[in-house]
Amino acid sequence: MMADEDLFEGLPEQQLPEPESRGAPRLRMPERSQIDTHWVALDDLVAEDHAVRAVWAFVEGLDLSALHDAIKAREGQPGHPPAAPQLMMALWLWATIDGVGSARRLDQLCRDNLVYRWLCGGVSMNYRSLSGFRIAHVAVLDQLLARGVASLVEAGLVSLDVLSQDGLRVRAAAGASSFRRRKRLEELRMAAQDRVARLRAELEADPGSGERARRAAQLRAAGEREARIAAAQQRIQELEAERARREKTNKQDVSKQKEPRASTTDAEARVMKMGDGGFRPAYNMQIVAEPKSQLIVAVDNDTTGSDRGLARPAIEGLQARGYKPSDYLIDGGFTKNDDIEWAHEAGTRLWCPPGQTRHGTDPYAPKRDDSAAVADWRKRMASDDGKTMYRRRAEHECINARGRRMGLQQLTVRGKQKARTVLLWFALAHNMLRSFALRAAAAKASPA
Structure with a gap:
């Protein structure tokens, strides 16, 4: 028998096919030195339904005559023209919504961010002008807040019969x-x-x-x-x-x-107990709102570490503006018998839980020395209807959460007055968004 190695002796030698060589990968690389021209308007780069357009339309509808009257640059007179008050107002409202609280950061966004560039429309900005405008017009901001609330009340979109108040402690721009x-x-x-x-x-x-x-x-x-x-x-x-x-x-x-x-950095700041249990320099910012619509009605700023006794000044401020709520919701930190009695005489019922008793007794049980107002308060808070009413105060926490998201975590300004100005900017931006939602809901609910 023939050996295996001689079986295919006469066949030609077979060559294995060589694999085809692969060329270099084809990629798209940036070519930054290439000259390119785009003919497009800045207005075309922002979508028609972008929210910033609604903010600009809102600002154009505001009465800013007081800001225009204060401008010194006039036709026929020397002087560099400042940026339009509408532009400065729109920039800070949009920055507040965006959670931007620094003038330097806003100045940078006006150069680098498309939306802020659209608002500027070619008007140059600097952080000094932005910072100065933010804190210089507290009286105008107060008026705008009051007019915005009044317009929604007149339109029947908001009722101020039931109001709530809560404190929000914001870290001050001062180190411990x-x-x-x-x-x-x-x-x-x-x-x-x-x-x-x-x-x-x-x-x-x-x-x-x-x-x-x-x-x-x-x-x-x-x-x-x-x-x-x-x-x-x-x-x-x-x-x-x-x-x-x-x-x-x-x-x-x-x-x-x-x-x-x-x-020595911010003399008016005070060390307070914060929500996480720690102690830090802060301001106690008070917000009065309508819980159902979550519309902010009034704001104030305090340097005490307690909310106790702050309900009466807030109600007095509301009455000075012509608002007389029938029911006023506050948390246990505000509870004070003197305020309950005063509000009762003023025609406003305070809804607030009592403090814990030392002996573990029922805090709603009537006491011999209770006045008529305090006795009525205990009875209301112990009833099922009272508990249902007081649950509405929880809706106020949504405003606090939005405040944190919009930058009310740590201030970049110093002083009680400037801190209140920052709070006013938040209230205006928040109410602007709420007015959009309320008017849209009303338009949807109304017949065609």
Whole structure:
């Protein structure tokens, strides 16, 4: 038998096919040096149904005559024309909705972001003008908030018979380490005064120096620090007077407290207990709203760490504007018998849970020393109808949540008045969105 290796001896040798070689991958690479031209209007780059168009239309319908009257640049007179008040108003409203609270950040967005560029429409911006406009027109913002609420009430979209109030604590633009006691503040002020005197002497000794601008800037900064320390000392005096008043009625608790402190960064800020249980410098921002529509009716700012006793000033402010709610919903932190009695006489029923009793007794049980107003309050809160009514206060928490999303977490401004201005911007932006929703719902519900 023939061997296996001789079986195919006469056949030609077979060659394996070589694999075809693959060329380099074909890719689309950016070519940034290539000259390209696009002929398109800025208005064509934003969709017709974009929300920013509704914001601009809303601002165009506002009465900003007070802002126009304050403009000094007039036809036939010298002066650089400022940006239109409508543009500045629209920018800050949109920035508030977007959660932008920094003027520098807004300035950057006006250059880089398409939506903000559309709002600007070619008008240049700088952070100084944006920052100044934001905090300079608190009276106008108050008027716009009041007019917006009144217009919705007149249109029958909102009823202000039932209102709610809640506090929102917002972190201040001050560090915890900036708080000092009286003795340390006096030392810091003396050091600041010495530095101001030394810098002023250096500037006057060589007025023609090439470093004059730098020294002048240092002198301004030192003067501002001295002013902040002086404001902190004034705040210490206010806190000591407040402690003296509380000591007359609650001497035991006051004696346990440490010496008051004030911040050298933001003298009006106060260390408060926050929602997470921690203690940080903050402002206690008060919001009054209609719970069903979640429309903000009024705002205020407080520097105390407690809501107790803040319901009456808010109701008095509403009455001054012609609003007299029949029912007023607040949480347990506001509960105060004096306010319940005062509101009862004013024709407003307060709905608030009682505080916990020390002996574990029923807080709704009537007491012998209860006035007619307090007895009525206990009876209402214990009833099923009262519990149903009070559940409506929970709707107010949605406003607080939107506030957090719109930047009410930490302030970038200092001072009680400026903090209230930031709160007003949030209230205007929030009410603008609520007015869109309320009018759209009304239009949908009305017959064609």
